[in-house]
């Protein structure tokens with residue numbers, strides 16, 4: 105789960121002081137050797153453990169109410185990374201400057217903490233209940249969308265709170281507050297009829313007072329003239345501590361009698377309450393700072409789980425009853441609209457009629473001069489796709505043999521990634537690209553786990569469902585590996601996409617998940633260049649000698665250094681030393697989580713780090 109330090113190689117997570125000292129000893133005890141760990145006492149805080157003159161020093165890093173981080177008495181910084189960077193240049197009260205990160209030994213992952221698991225549970229519960237997902241579909245949703253889900257929880261959490269009464273009139277609010285005991289500070293929150301604004305109704309001295317809640321242009325909530333908050337429940341939490349302009353502070357919840365039961369499960373509410381009000385500050389930016397506009401993620405943006413292609417149409421047991429490899433022609437309606445074309449024929453838009461629903465499909469239609477070998481090839485592709493079921497892979501619905509052989513697939517109407525990015529250069533942010541490439545890594549991790557090699561991973565074969573949802577497609581060259589095999593050996597070279605191929609593919613015709621990782625690196629390069637052609641005008645054989653000379657493509661303009669480093673790892677010459685998709689997915693996930701939270705804070709970043717807190 106998102107942790108502001110998760111991506112740092114010298115971050116150990118929730119380890120004890122003694123363990124930290126052990127790692128520092130192992131790493132040589134040089135002056136300025138340091139590591140970072142999670143603070144076990146304060147929520148969201150860290151400890152900087154370091155060495156100077158063969159002695160250990162441990163400095164607590166606290167998370168301030170406004171979302172910044174500081175060593176007690178020191179300057180405030182935007183995040184733990186920025187803080188460490190600062191102290192590497194200026195000791196500013198520490199025993200010495202930070203000189204050498206004590207990185208985690210290979211294979212050691214940051215230790216998850218108590219709060220992480222609480223947050224995990226909350227996200228899991230929310231995803232399960234909101235999208236009715238279970239099993240792998242649930243796990244994949246959590247991994248791929250955690251930053252968005254956390255934000256969604258934060259911005260809609262008030263709807264699940266017992267003090268939230270939804271859209272009731274002022275009179276009804278008074279009726280509810282006057283019924284039963286009327287202690288000072290009894291309150292409820294309600295939605296007003298006028299354009300979705302809110303009001304707070306509060307009892308004091310047996311009288312009900314109503315306060316309008318302002319919602320400013322940047323999306324912040326406040327009592328007029330009061331402190332501004334990103335979410336309603338943070339506002340309520342704050343007003344429980346301090347009246348902030350109200351006649352009295354909020355003390356007792358007037359519970360909503362019609363609370364929709366759904367997400368009020370004990371686990372969910374318990375975690376939400378325990379973690380409030382700190383947990384979402386990082387997601388939503390500093391509490392009291394102005395000028396930060398939250399992206400309306402979740403409310404207006406479709407998440408993969410909101411689309412009809414997140415789960416297989418056969419995940420419905422009723423539909424599963426009819427699942428067969430061969431589809432009935434009269435259940436298939438084909439449009440004239442052509443989605444794409446290839447040597448085999450063309451891909452057309454269509455609709456497939458199932459038991460309970462009709463679904464949009466893409467139909468790969470074989471050319472009419474049906475040669476046997478071409479037909480066989482398409483059937484091989486179908487056999488492969490038939491065995492796959494993952495949210496980040498284009499699913500096959502079935503094949504249909506009629507006027508010609510047809511492969512019926514889920515529809516990914518956004519088209520190929522390279523074309524999409526080239527046409528939308530100005531609209532697509534780097535973090536959007538990282539999000540999509542993370543999804544591709546999830547699909548590839550699944551293939552690797554199932555022992556399939558794709559052999560044609562390229563931006564042209566990554567199709568988009570929408571701007572924030574990518575799927576891997578085109579299994580025309582794919583192979584299922586034998587249970588004991590780690591690679592597929594092609595007997596003869598064919599029409600191969602050489603620019604995407606690892607050295608061992610070209611030299612020895614050996615294809616494995618590791619060679620797919622190489623192609624993934626090239627696909628990343630295509631994505632971060634917004635759809636440029638790799639290796640410029642070079643021909644396949646020239647690319648091979650380019651690689652043999654130890655050369656690699658350069659870092660695309662504006663591509664984050666972390667992402668270029670990952671590409672370079674994918675282009676490790678020897679496949680034995682190249683990372684697999686488990687590692688690749690992990691790296692891109694940590695990076696994605698770290699920026700999914702940060703980028704939206706945008707221009708504020710600079711100023712914040714220079715600010716000194718009182």
Ligand code: ADP
Pocket residue numbers: 443444445446447448451466498513514515516517519520564565567577578579580
């Ligand atoms: P080829 O083996 O010729 O590369 P592809 O499977 O990559 O064939 O399909 C060719 C083109 O057809 C794609 O680039 C895309 O534009 C379109 N296409 C293929 N599958 C789909 C799909 N499931 N949804 C939407 N468009 C698709």
Ligand code: MG
Pocket residue numbers: 564565578
């Ligand atoms: Mg293709």
